[in-house]
Amino acid sequence: MKSHIVSIGMPVFNGAATIERAVRSLLIQSMPDFELIISDNSSTDTTLDVLYSIAKHDPRIRIIQQSSNKGAVANFKTVLREAVAEYFMWAACDDWWHPEFIESNLTNLRANSQAIASISNVLIDGKKWGEREAGVFQLIGAPKDKIREFCWLPGANSRFYSLYRKKSLDGVSLDRTYLAADWSFIVDLLQRGDFITLHDFIGFDKSLAG
Secondary structure, eight states, X not given: OOOOSEEEEEEESSOTTTHHHHHHHHHTOSSOOEEEEEEXXXXXXXXXXXXXXHHTTOTTEEEEEOSSOOOHHHHHHHHHHHOOSSEXXXXXXXXXXXXXXXXXXXXXXXXXXXXXXXXXXXXXXXXXXXXXXXXOOOBOSOHHHHHHHHHHOOTTOGGGGSEEEGGGGTTOOOOOOSTTHHHHHHHHHHTXXXXXEEOSSOSEEEOTTO
């Protein structure tokens, strides 16, 4: 199996309406050396048909079919567990990415040794939001200071979909089913390193309806 620089994990359930656009926006990234691991959580729509029609033309795509719906948390864990590259990112099936998202954030991470994650400014429902409202503002420095700043105004927490150093995620629990579980996940990570931000709008376009 070819070793890639980046692993992308896309959990999905009944994403037929949006997943083709999401996948194709990843396949045209300017940094093409990645694997795309898609775990289908026993969809009841045509998600798998869409995926296999794309995957037959691109060997970077690996599709995992769950025999039954394991729940969202288990599906997020599946794609992370299957990832083998040095860098990792989760990708939502209803987002789409600027062509330079991976390359730019990878360069940013490599240039900042204290950082464990990098994110760019993002669009939400096609509109430019401020960094704090979108939840991508930079968090660097002492852990207690970063956590305080993050908890004061997490925003939409788009930073969850950062590009990570995969080793930084080792041992951090995803088994959280309560409201704002993604916020507490970030709090844990802030004790391990910095979250840095590229200020250009070369991130993704996220739908709040997803």
